[in-house]
Amino acid sequence: MTTRELQEVKKALKQALEEKQRLSQQLEQERNKPPQIVEKVVEKVVDRTDYTKIQRLEQDIQRLQQEKAQLEQKASKSTEYENELKRLKQELNEKTDELLALTQEQLRAKDSRMIYENVSYLTRDVGKWMNKLRLDIHNRRHVEGDSEVHRTIESCIKVLEETISELRSWVEVKQYQNEKGGAIDAEYAIVIESE
Known part of the structure; x- marks a missing residue:
């Protein structure tokens, strides 16, 4: 979950809590309303409590409580995801550093080997040509x-x-010499x- 989604979840949770509080106050007001008694010639007590409205408000409160629980659960998961993401990024950085160090060491070894081989070829070829010239000069004394x-x-x-x-x-x-004296x-x- 991204930071933006987390902020939206927190905003929705805050609105749900405010709505719950407003509905609770409204419900309490309805419950505390004194019943109105109308006196007429016919003695009849009229209950003006809107029970359907109270029932609807109670359902809204339950719905908002469920939404609040879901939002809190999402916020908790978001924090877990962020911590896991940080851990994975750190692990990736460590592995990248190891790979770079290994690659640089391999390049150094390859470069050293290439120079060694080229110097060996040069030495071999110069020696071969020197032997050939020595032989030519020895065999052709008339030059x-x-x-x-x-x-x-x-x-x-x-x-x-x-x-x-x-x-x-x-x-x-x-x-560098080894114990037996070889390079x-x-x-x-x-x-x-x-x-």
């Missing part, structure tokens, strides 16, 4: 002193040095160099 080969290797060295420099500016790696995991932190 020694070739200025084109020399410029190409110097260009490669320059690119690799720039890559290493850039990698150092991006991250610092802290490695457990690596933690990456962005480092901003001041110019």
Whole structure:
């Protein structure tokens, strides 16, 4: 039940109580009315009490009492619903906070794993190409002193040095060792160099 419905119920209850009070007063007035005696030649006492009106008023009072009980019951249920709604909202907020914390931890773990895999691929590929170049240079000794080969290797060295420099500016790696001396995991932190 909404706050507005609760206010309407309370308003209806107040009106019903006022109507009951007014009807009770009216009934009491009718009951306390002194009977009027008319004296005539014929001696006859006339009872002017309107019994149908009294009966109708008593029925109205009973109806209003029933409505009052129903309205009080609805107001009680409304309070229970509001308390339950507050409890459910609090529980939802707690679960949302737990989910956000879990999601952030999962994202951190995924990002760390992705960086680890990419660094592994880079290391593997650089090692593979270095072995291939070493083998090519060893097998083809006739390229020694070739200025084109020399410029190409110097260009490669320059690119690799720039890559290493850039990698150092991006991250610092802290490695944790397990009891047997092997690496457990690596933690990456962005480092901003001041110019």
